[in-house]
Amino acid sequence: MSEEVQIDQEVYDRLIAGGTSERIARAKAKAAAVRKAKIAEGQNLGPRPAEQASKALEDFRANQGGGGGGAVATKTAADESAGNGGRLTPEERSARVAASLGGNGSTSIGVPTSSSHTHRLLALVPPAGIQQVQSKQMDKVYTWPHLLLVEFVALLAVGSLLLVASFFLDAPLGSLANPNEVPAINKAPWYFMGLQELLRYFHPMVAGVTLPGVAVVILMAVPYLDKNPSARPENRKVANMAFTFFLAFWGVLVIIGSFLRGAGYEWVWPWTQGLGFTL
Amino acid sequence: MARKPPSFSDVKTNVQDNVIWKSIFRPGSIYRKGYRDTSRDRALAAMNNVLYHLHPVKVKRHGLKLTYTYCLGGLSFFLFILLTITGIFLMFFYTPAAGAGTELAYANMRDISASVTFGNLVRNLHRWGAHAMVFTVFLHMARVFYHGAYKPPREFNWVVGVILLLLTLLLSFTGYLLPWDQLALWAVTVGTNMMGYTPVFGDQVQFVLLGGVTIGPNTLLRWYVLHVLFIPFITVIFLAVHFWRIRKDGGISGPL
Numbered sequence: 039m040s041e042e043v044q045i046d047q048e049v050y051d052r053l054i055a056g057g058t059s060e061r062i063a064r065a066k067a068k069a070a071a072v073r074k075a076k077i078a079e080g081q082n083l084g085p086r087p088a089e090q091a092s093k094a095l096e097d098f099r100a101n102q103g104g105g106g107g108g109a110v111a112t113k114t115a116a117d118e119s120a121g122n123g124g125r126l127t128p129e130e131r132s133a134r135v136a137a138s139l140g141g142n143g144s145t146s147i148g149v150p151t152s153s154s155h156t157h158r159l160l161a162l163v164p165p166a167g168i169q170q171v172q173s174k175q176m177d178k179v180y181t182w183p184h185l186l187l188v189e190f191v192a193l194l195a196v197g198s199l200l201l202v203a204s205f206f207l208d209a210p211l212g213s214l215a216n217p218n219e220v221p222a223i224n225k226a227p228w229y230f231m232g233l234q235e236l237l238r239y240f241h242p243m244v245a246g247v248t249l250p251g252v253a254v255v256i257l258m259a260v261p262y263l264d265k266n267p268s269a270r271p272e273n274r275k276v277a278n279m280a281f282t283f284f285l286a287f288w289g290v291l292v293i294i295g296s297f298l299r300g301a302g303y304e305w306v307w308p309w310t311q312g313l314g315f316t317l
Numbered sequence: 318m319a320r321k322p323p324s325f326s327d328v329k330t331n332v333q334d335n336v337i338w339k340s341i342f343r344p345g346s347i348y349r350k351g352y353r354d355t356s357r358d359r360a361l362a363a364m365n366n367v368l369y370h371l372h373p374v375k376v377k378r379h380g381l382k383l384t385y386t387y388c389l390g391g392l393s394f395f396l397f398i399l400l401t402i403t404g405i406f407l408m409f410f411y412t413p414a415a416g417a418g419t420e421l422a423y424a425n426m427r428d429i430s431a432s433v434t435f436g437n438l439v440r441n442l443h444r445w446g447a448h449a450m451v452f453t454v455f456l457h458m459a460r461v462f463y464h465g466a467y468k469p470p471r472e473f474n475w476v477v478g479v480i481l482l483l484l485t486l487l488l489s490f491t492g493y494l495l496p497w498d499q500l501a502l503w504a505v506t507v508g509t510n511m512m513g514y515t516p517v518f519g520d521q522v523q524f525v526l527l528g529g530v531t532i533g534p535n536t537l538l539r540w541y542v543l544h545v546l547f548i549p550f551i552t553v554i555f556l557a558v559h560f561w562r563i564r565k566d567g568g569i570s571g572p573l
Contacts, residue, residue, distance in 0.1 A: 178375040182347075182362040185376050186369060192388035193395050200399070200449060204441035211430060214423045215415070215502035217532065224503045227493055229451050229486060234507060246511030247519075258479045260462070261472035269465030270573050281462050316500055317448060 046070035091134050095126075098133040210316050222301040223314045231295030232288050238303065253284075371560050379572045385464075386569065389457035393485075394556070396450035400488075403443040404545065410436065413541035415497050415534045422497040422537060447489045454485045466570035474562040477555055484552045491544035494537060505540075506532060 050067035054060065126134065179185075226234045236245035256263075266274050296315045300306035306314070323331075332338060333350035342349040345361020352358055360374045379385060410429050414421035429436035458478060461467060467475035494505045509532070513523035528535030563569065 177378045179378050179381065180356070180359040180363070181372040181374060181376050182359050182369060184381055185372060186363075188381055188383065189388060189391050192383075192392060196392050196395065196449070197399070200442060200446055201438075203445050204438055207441065207445065208430075208437065209441045209444035210498075210500060211426055211496055212498035212500045214420055215497045215499055217502065219499070221499055221503055224507060226504045226507045227490060228448075229455075230490065230508060233511060237511065242511060243514040243516065243519075246514050247516065254479065254483065258476045261467040261469075261475050264468070267468065269468060269570065271463070274465060277465075278463065281459075285459060317444075 044068075044071045046074065095130060095134045098130055212316075223299075224303070225295070225299070225315065228292060228296050228315075228317065232291035234303075235291040235295035235299075373564055373568060377568060377571070380569050385572070387456070387460060389453050389460055393450055393453045393457055396446050396453060397552070397556070400443060400446050400450060401549070403439045403446065406439050407436075407443060408545060411495070413495065413537050415537045420497060422495065426496045426498070443492075447492060451485055451489055454482050458482060464570055464573065468570075470566045471562070471570065474559060474566060477559045477562065481552065481555050481559060484548055484555065488544065488548050488552065491540045491548060494532075494540045495544065497537060502532060505536075 045064060045067040047067070049070040050063050053063035053066055058066070225231065233246060233250060236249060239245065240249070264274075264277055266277065268274060271278060297308050297313055298305055300311045300314050330350065333348070339349065343361075343365035345358050345365045346352065347362060352362075363369045363372055363374045407429065410433050411425045412421040415423070426440075429440050431437075461475065461478065490505075490508060494501045509523055509526055512526060513519050515522045524530065526536070526539065527533075528539045
């Protein structure tokens with residue numbers, strides 16, 4: 039049962055003009071339209087005015103004939119009444135609350151008696167009594183199904199991509215290993231081509247042990263060297279540039295080693311002798 | 318009176334409503350009878366399943382954005398599992414033996430490619446999966462760096478991550494020798510020569526890795542054990558620490 043609720047165009051326009059966001063303006067205009075319709079039906083909405091509550095208290099006192107002031111209970115008399123420091127008796131209090139909460143002894147404020155909504159009553163309780171939040175609230179969602187579904191789809195995508203690749207591309211298998219026959223092109227796996235390329239420029243101890251060792255130690259030490267507390271890119275230009283430079287340097291070495299080196303590890307262009315590169 | 322065939326929901330209820338089924342699936346499992354899409358059951362699904370348990374019950378909403386993590390860590394782990402499964406399959410058909418004249422390793426590789434059912438496909442999956450894993454682990458590291466996700470309190474998990482990157486490279490590299498073809502032999506020659514230049518005990522390092530002074534049958538056996546047992550064992554331990562630290566350090570890092 040979906041009942042189309044009209045929005046109060048006048049309220050909506052006023053809120054939009056006042057810079058309210060469209061979503062909130064629409065909600066408020068909708069509420070205004072509903073309120074208007076209910077008032078037109080003759081319903082009395084909202085908490086009762088204070089005079090009504092005071093009047094109810096006076097009526098109550100007059101009827102019960104409480105001590106002291108008797109029939110001439112005025113507001114001042116009520117405040118000074120019965121030597122309990124201007125406090126109301128429990129009966130008086132409940133009568134006053136009932137009157138202020140709406141007609142017919144209903145305990146809801148502006149909500150029809152039949153309604154099961156009670157949340158508005160929370161407005162009567164000071165916030166400190168409800169909220170005991172120590173840490174900042176965070177926007178969180180349940181892992182199942184939200185995260186697990188995303189992960190499952192990613193897993194299927196990569197799994198099927200790999201399956202298709204494996205169906206069409208065969209892993210290389212050369213001729214039987216023969217220590218006596220050195221092949222013309224002699225290359226490590228692609229992720230070690232950077233190291234092999236370094237060997238071309240430095241003594242093997244520097245290229246094969248010192249440089250990668252230092253690189254790994256620096257990489258591990260990154261969180262202890264980078265004392266900048268901010269994670270925003272605009273605040274960590276040096277770190278990002280240094281890391282990008284490191285990645286680019288390594289990438290260039292791997293590309294040169296993989297694609298631009300031919301027989302005897304000499305420089306060749308791929309269009310003269312082919313790639314000479316096996317995964 | 319003709320019996321009606323049991324409906325799907327009857328069968329489902331009968332399967333799910335017995336002691337054995339209940340003992341397998343803990344409360345909150347989506348396979349258990351009476352799973353409802355409530356907050357309680359959603360929480361239990363993550364809490365009470367060994368695999369989902371790697372995650373917390375709730376995650377920050379920004380972590381769902383594909384463009385924040387690109388799922389790279391999860392995909393690296395998935396590829397690790399895939400490589401374990403395909404690797405175990407290959408182990409049924411592979412002998413790490415390469416004595417002169419009886420090159421079983423190479424012969425087995427040819428058999429896997431030519432005669433084993435699905436052998437070629439599984440070998441291809443293992444090879445390409447290994448390359449893909451090196452790639453995703455590497456990209457995962459770059460993603461974490463650019464998001465500054467290694468900052469306190471996650472410093473140590475970055476160190477564990479770098480160790481895992483090295484272990485991934487070692488896993489891939491030790492697997493490289495196993496086909497015992499020319500490519501494997503000479504690529505590994507390049508690699509072990511490099512390690513031989515370690516200062517002070519370079520010769521010893523090389524000797525241990527080669528199981529002798531040159532690459533031979535002993536090298537193959539050593540690298541096989543390293544590849545299928547030793548390095549995966551170390552990797553699993555570091556993976557456990559890595560995942561545990563993610564949760565203990567407050568989940569994945571916040572938005573920029």
